[in-house]
Amino acid sequence: GEDVEQSLFLSVREGDSxxxxxxYTDSSSTYLYWYKQEPGAGLQLLTYIFSNMDMKQDQRLxxxxxxxxxxxxxxxxxxxxxxxxxxxxxxxxxxxxKIIFGKGTRLHILP
Amino acid sequence: xxxxxxxxxxxxxxxxxxxxFRCDPISEHNRLYWYRQxxxxxxxxxxxxxxxxxxxxxxxxxxxxSAERPKGSxxxxxxxxxxxGDSAMYLCASSLVTxxxxxxxxxxxxxxxxx
Numbered sequence: 001g002e003d004v005e006q007s008l009f010l011s012v013r014e015g016d017s018x019x020x021x022x023x024y025t026d027s028s029s030t031y032l033y034w035y036k037q038e039p040g041a042g043l044q045l046l047t048y049i050f051s052n053m054d055m056k057q058d059q060r061l062x063x064x065x066x067x068x069x070x071x072x073x074x075x076x077x078x079x080x081x082x083x084x085x086x087x088x089x090x091x092x093x094x095x096x097x098k099i100i101f102g103k104g105t106r107l108h109i110l111p
Numbered sequence: 112x113x114x115x116x117x118x119x120x121x122x123x124x125x126x127x128x129x130x131x132f133r134c135d136p137i138s139e140h141n142r143l144y145w146y147r148q149x150x151x152x153x154x155x156x157x158x159x160x161x162x163x164x165x166x167x168x169x170x171x172x173x174x175x176x177s178a179e180r181p182k183g184s185x186x187x188x189x190x191x192x193x194x195x196g197d198s199a200m201y202l203c204a205s206s207l208v209t210x211x212x213x214x215x216x217x218x219x220x221x222x223x224x225x226x
Contacts, residue, residue, distance in 0.1 A: 004153075031213065042115075042202060043154065043217040088153050092213060098144070098167065099215055101153035 004102035006089050011108045018076040020105045022089030025070060029091040032065060033099065034074045037086045046074070046087075076107075084109045113137060115218035117203050123224045124193055131189045132221045136205030143186050144215065145178055146202040147171065154202055160186060161208070193225045 003025045012018045024032070030051050035043040049056045049063045049072070056063045062075040076083055086104040093100055116135040124130050136143050142161055146154035157176070158168045162183035172178075175193075180186040190197055200220040206213050 033215075035217070042117075042219040043204075045214065045216060048214060090153075097208070097213060098156050098159060100156065101146075103151070103153045 004089055004091055004100055006087075006102040006105045008103065009106050009108070011110060012079050013110045014079060014081060016079055018074075018079045018083065018107055020074045020076075020087050020089075020107065022072040022074075022102055023070055024072065024089070024091045024100075026091060026093050026100075027070070029093060031092040032063075032072050033088075033090040033092070034061075034063065035088040035090060035101075037088065037104065039085075043088065079107075079109060081109050083107060115203055115205050115216055117201075117218040117221045119221060120219065121222045121224075123226060126195060126225050127192055129189065129191045130193055130223060131187050132201050132203075132223075134186045134188070134203030134205075134218060136185070136203070137207075137216060138184075140205035140207045140216075141183075142206045142208050142213070142215075143180055144204040144206075145186070145188050146204065146217075148200045148202055148220070149198075157188075157201075190223070193223075195225045198223055198225045 006022045033048040034046045036046050037043050060077045064073045086106050088104045089102045090099045144159040145157040148154045158178050160180040175191045178188045200222050202220045204215045204217040206215040
């Protein structure tokens, strides 16, 4: 079946690193994505990783993929107040090519 | 602006009325998706098009919902006889499917409130 699970809430102090975790169930997933959603707005694609990769780094963002455990994480270094948002993990299910989303993790930044 | 464009951004309607949302995808994208998002949830897949062909419809899409993409460019999502449970944000997304991937870009969404 298709299911993407995330913790619903994360609180981090400004300047610290944030790590948002996600698990997925479909082993045929080829791409895994992280999207950011600010209040009242649509979804902004942050980064994605192909399933044959273990890690991808893009400026302050690091994505780690453990395909054996079907675990994906997003690390945001030096978290800023502008990073406050909901972060959605999503998988592309290869057989029908649609994207399945988790419920999102709300990242709250403490001063 | 060459992103995905949706309108109207907000719509308040009385229960039982029909509403239509429009989506203009990124111009060279061949695939167009509709998702629905309710408060506290992630986006839920509704349907998608490859050019003008509607390839899949979710069970969430009751017979009151219809989507079209007549010329393979813009798309409309119509909800007939709206119910309060239809209140949500309707997100459109588009992508260019290639052998190397399918990165989906979302619009800002159309908020529907049924009163």
